[in-house]
Amino acid sequence: TSVGHSIYRRTGDLYAKFPSVDESAIAFYAPGPDAPIHLDWHAPRACPWREDYGRRAGFEASAEGRREAQTAFEHFKQTGEVKRAEEGTAVPGGRHGRGPRYEVYTRGFVLDLHNIGDQRKLTARFPVFLEAPYRKVLDVTHYTDHPAWVTGSRRETESCAATGERLDWYCVDFDFTRPYGRDESRPAASNR
Secondary structure, eight states: OHHHHHHHHHHHOOTTOOOOOOOOGGOOOOSSSSSSOOBOOOOOOOHHHHHHHOOOOEEEEEEHHHHHOOOHHHHHHHHHOOOSSSSSSHHHTTTOOOOSSEEOOEEEEEEGGGOOOOOOEEEEEEEEEOOOOOOOBOOOOBBBOOOOGEEEEEEEEETTTTOEEEEEEEEEEETTTTTTOOOOOOOOEEEE
C-alpha cells in the first residue's frame, strides 16, 4: 500500500500496513497469477463503458433481517436498485462493516453499444464472493434495463492447477439482435 510504503521509507518497517484489509473484507481473488478483477467482458472493438461500484444494504442477523434482505434482493431483481430497510433491522453497511448481518450487494457496468461494431453477442462475468467461515453467499442474480437481450445466465468456475485455487463467476449472456422491447429506441445497456 502507498501508506505502508511511506512508513517503510520513514521507519524501515517492512510489514507496516500489511495486510491492508482484514481477511474477512476480501471478497474474491484471482486463482492464478493475474490481479483480481471486479467483472469481465470482451469486445474485440473497444466501446465506452463505466463501472458501477455498487450499492449495499445491511440487515441484522435475525429472521426479520433475513426477510427484509430477501425483499431488498427481489426489489433489485425488478428495478436494479437496492432498497434499504426503513426501520428496525437496518445496520450500517460500509466496506468493512463489522459483526454478523445479511447484506445485499451490487456491482455492475454501463456499456455504450453505439460503436461496438459488428459484435452482436456478449457475456458479462461477475465474480461470486468467496465463501468462508465468516461469509456465505445465499443467492446471486442480475438486473438489466434490456431484459429481452438476455439469452441466459449460468455459473462458471475458473481454477488454477498450480495454486489449487478457484473462483466462481456468475455469467449473463446477451444477444443484441433481439428486439429492444418497450419504447426503447437506442442500443445502450445497463447491467448489474
